[in-house]
Amino acid sequence: MVQNRVPQNDRPGDPGYAECLSAFEARVARGDKVEPGDWMPGAYRQQLIRLIHVHANSEICGALPEGGWIPHAPSLKRKLALVAKVQDEVGHAQLLYRAAETLGKSREEMIDELITGKAKYSNVFHYHAETWADVATIAWLIDAGAIVNQRMMAEGSYGPYARALKRICYEEAFHLTHGYDMCITLATGSKLQHDMLQDAVNRWWKPIMMFHGPSDGVSTHTDQLMRWRIKLKTNDEQRQEFLKQYVPKVHELGLTLPDPNLRFDEEADAWRYTEPDWDEFMNVIRGNGPASALRLRARRMAHEDGAWVRRALEAAARGNRATVNQNDE
């Protein structure tokens, strides 16, 4: 295959590592993209595999709470849009697994690690989507948070990941607008609808505030990730960007946010908020959230229930190959 070659001298202390590293860092600092065949530090490769794998898993697991609501969508138009969004999210996972594969980890390994609970996925998908208003809130505010993250990552240094993200961001624009549209319907509807949306926002605010990951003081890899332009903004910077764009829009819909400390600090040009409980965050992403077990079970079931389709395709492919060979003789 084009992309893969055996990583060489890519650990500190290996012969030639220092020279390769300084050439690599100079390239990245120039804004050049790194491509699969290029020399890269082993740690760069590992960090990217970890991030892209978690990202891909999150797309898959994000489709689960939304997918469950497809039969209950309130109108045909909403149902069509939700089906399209769910298909997009699963498509995003496939694009991302492919990007991670160029770094040397197979899709099968990644899917197995997800199903067996070894690999992580975004904190927000460890919670239940209890009402239709949760679906609206997820599609608006969680996709909004994801867009802040993905727009930034799309400018990152690794070519295949950046290319996948450009395509993904294009589709996210539809998710966001459709989510906003659903929230506007509920916010401007009957009192019951408005209350239902307020409830959902109250439920989701804590997970949303954790979505961009531990604050810069707690987060471990930030320095290296920024130097190698895997990430261009810290978790806190992303959280601020999200708050600046969306808190005013939430208020505009006549909704409140369940944090008594949330206020805009004009002087610091930043939102102040109650620091999320990062121990709780870690506990949730380790698989101890309210919906964690359900998500994995659903994912595993889909995988096992689909096994016969894969076997059939495999057999058909073998048949095709046999026919081709016969014709050759």
Next chain:
Amino acid sequence: MSDTQWPVFEVFHQQARGEPHVHVGSVHASDAEVALLMAKEQFGRRQACVNFWVVPADAITATAYDDVDIFEHGTDKSYREAYGYETTRRVRAQTTKRPRSLRPPEE
């Protein structure tokens, strides 16, 4: 569970007749026929497209990025370009010097 790691096919799409096929990404598929189906699902959901190509990824041979020498233009290659020739200036310079017989007839 070793039944999902199918071969990779690189996908090229053509947005309209007459346009070139452009690489858009890749899919896993059991064979080329399924790869076309996956390509359509993955890359043909929205954007205009009239044609897909799928190519087994291992059928592609590529140059190496670190082999920069092969793209190095060590010498002046302007003789390969239209801008490397100063026809207009040369013709203008000559018109005044030319023998009378070569000038356009005067009216």
